[in-house]
Amino acid sequence: MIRKTLFFVLITVVPFWYGCSPKLEMAPGNLPEDWKSKNIPPSQQSGPGDPERGFAYMKSGEYIASGVPWEMMKKKVNKRRDSLTEIEVEPGYFLNYKISLFKAPNGEKVVSGNCFTCHGTTFNGKLHYGLGDTFYDFTKSQKAPAHILNTLVKLKYNKKKPERAAFEDFGNYYKALAPKITTPVFGVNPAFRLAEACVQHRNPVDLTYEKADRFEMMKYTMATDVPPLWNVKKKNALYYNAMGRGDFTKLLMQSVLLGLPDSTMARKVQQEFIHVLAWLESLEPPRYPKTINRPLSLKGKVLFEKHCKDCHGTYGKNESYPNKVIALPVIKTDPWYAWYAKDYGGFNKWYNQSWFAVSAPVSKNVPLEGYIAPPLDGIWASAPYLHNGSVPTLNALLNSNERPEFWQRSGKTDDYDFENLGWRFKSKKNAAGKFVYDTTLPGYGNQGHTYGDKFGDEERKALIEYLKTL
Ligand code: HEC
Ligand code: HEC
Numbered sequence: 001m002i003r004k005t006l007f008f009v010l011i012t013v014v015p016f017w018y019g020c021s022p023k024l025e026m027a028p029g030n031l032p033e034d035w036k037s038k039n040i041p042p043s044q045q046s047g048p049g050d051p052e053r054g055f056a057y058m059k060s061g062e063y064i065a066s067g068v069p070w071e072m073m074k075k076k077v078n079k080r081r082d083s084l085t086e087i088e089v090e091p092g093y094f095l096n097y098k099i100s101l102f103k104a105p106n107g108e109k110v111v112s113g114n115c116f117t118c119h120g121t122t123f124n125g126k127l128h129y130g131l132g133d134t135f136y137d138f139t140k141s142q143k144a145p146a147h148i149l150n151t152l153v154k155l156k157y158n159k160k161k162p163e164r165a166a167f168e169d170f171g172n173y174y175k176a177l178a179p180k181i182t183t184p185v186f187g188v189n190p191a192f193r194l195a196e197a198c199v200q201h202r203n204p205v206d207l208t209y210e211k212a213d214r215f216e217m218m219k220y221t222m223a224t225d226v227p228p229l230w231n232v233k234k235k236n237a238l239y240y241n242a243m244g245r246g247d248f249t250k251l252l253m254q255s256v257l258l259g260l261p262d263s264t265m266a267r268k269v270q271q272e273f274i275h276v277l278a279w280l281e282s283l284e285p286p287r288y289p290k291t292i293n294r295p296l297s298l299k300g301k302v303l304f305e306k307h308c309k310d311c312h313g314t315y316g317k318n319e320s321y322p323n324k325v326i327a328l329p330v331i332k333t334d335p336w337y338a339w340y341a342k343d344y345g346g347f348n349k350w351y352n353q354s355w356f357a358v359s360a361p362v363s364k365n366v367p368l369e370g371y372i373a374p375p376l377d378g379i380w381a382s383a384p385y386l387h388n389g390s391v392p393t394l395n396a397l398l399n400s401n402e403r404p405e406f407w408q409r410s411g412k413t414d415d416y417d418f419e420n421l422g423w424r425f426k427s428k429k430n431a432a433g434k435f436v437y438d439t440t441l442p443g444y445g446n447q448g449h450t451y452g453d454k455f456g457d458e459e460r461k462a463l464i465e466y467l468k469t470l
């Protein structure tokens with residue numbers, strides 16, 4: 001059934017969108033047709049902030065502002081700490097680190113997800129804040145859970161109850177976004193669709209909820225890998241196509257659109273996000289935990305500095321990072337994310353005339369038809385690869401013949417391959433089964449970036465050995 005529907009989307013709907021999608025006006029900073037690459041310059045940032053305060057705020061701050069009444073949840077949560085993933089949120093009450101307990105603006109205690117719902121994971125026996133969770137399953141529809149949750153809260157609390165008011169925004173946005181974030185493959189994250197579905201129902205000036213849609217959303221869910229957060233300190237622009245320009249504190253607030261009531265609260269959150277940004281900039285990548293063959297890695301370094309550094313920069317003593325965006329016809333990786341951001345999604349148009357872009361400090365989304373060559377710090381740990389997470393290992397990234405068309409992970413979060421660097425996988429004949437990544441779908445292709453193909457096996461081994469040291 002799913003395959004049938006997708007086939008229909010592929011054959012009829014996608015070309016239709018492409019053919020008649022309204023071309024947006026060229027945003028300032030966009031480039032003429034024949035550009036090949038562009039280095040993004042730095043922009044003024046808010047700060048300085050206090051990293052510890054930022055980290056504490058990310059874990060238990062009120063930035064989502066609305067959520068499920070604590071009273072409803074309290075009976076069901078753990079009374080003792082079962083694992084390294086649990087945090088004591090009140091004396092004798094433990095919640096998974098992906099969920100926060102905080103006060104809504106009316107003083108009611110509520111719980112909802114936080115940044116680490118997507119940006120935290122257990123890996124190699126440790127909890128890593130800042131490493132993307134690639135096991136969150138967005139292939140399951142959220143429609144029924146959203147509906148059930150709304151009904152339960154409404155049955156338990158009548159309209160006059162403060163718990164109901166503290167849930168209202170979260171309930172509305174959750175219901176609105178639920179049908180729009182179901183992904184066709186496992187292991188990817190629809191964060192930008194989630195933000196788009198929320199702003200579809202937000203007034204751009206005061207950021208309040210509106211029942212009516214402001215624009216139409218594509219019926220097909222594009223999604224991406226979750227980037228590791230330790231690279232933020234090197235970046236002059238955020239997101240895979242470097243569209244996030246200007247003030248980072250504002251850009252980071254896209255994920256609070258799920259519950260934030262209005263621009264008054266947004267201003268308070270933005271002030272705290274100065275500290276969140278300081279925490280992000282203090283993050284370091286994890287070190288490769290096994291033995292590295294130093295002579296081999298030095299050979300790899302020579303190859304890297306000859307073939308890769310113009311785009312990805314240099315590492316070690318003379319560190320540099322060019323913040324270079326490579327145009328689609330040059331990089332040749334799946335174009336859909338870049339196209340979506342530029343021409344199809346309603347998010348950027350909304351954003352660039354909203355509170356985020358109009359009030360100081362100013363931020364903007366300037367989508368380019370290309371992808372930024374990311375810093376490769378800690379790259380050994382952040383599989384799968386490419387913006388859409390379509391390639392399971394670094395070995396396959398550097399040898400396009402080795403890239404599987406359909407691949408499946410075991411579903412175990414510790415099934416990592418420390419030699420090929422990435423997730424252990426099985427190649428499959430088709431997309432049937434759980435945890436399968438189907439690279440034949442629009443937005444999920446594994447083509448392009450063939451810069452590693454010219455190497456022999458020994459050279460590739462050396463390059464991988466070097467990448468372990470970053
Ligand atoms: C629903 C999952 C989800 C949540 C919740 C979430 N993020 Fe993200 N985040 C993502 C994904 C996916 C991307 C990549 C999006 C893109 O480039 O289009 C991303 C991108 C980013 C980036 C840009 C990184 C880069 O290298 O360009 C930063 C910084 C970031 N998130 C910080 C945060 C913070 C801080 C929070 C909490 C306030 C947060 N995120 C909440 C999924 C999430
Ligand atoms: C012309 C510029 C360019 C060159 C040369 C280049 N890359 Fe890249 N690289 C990119 C871009 C752009 C991306 C992001 C593409 C995407 O996500 O669709 C990327 C992505 C990657 C990634 C995946 C990053 C991630 O987080 O998923 C790795 C690893 C990588 N490159 C390694 C290398 C190595 C090693 C070399 C040298 C053999 C190299 N690249 C040469 C531009 C380049």
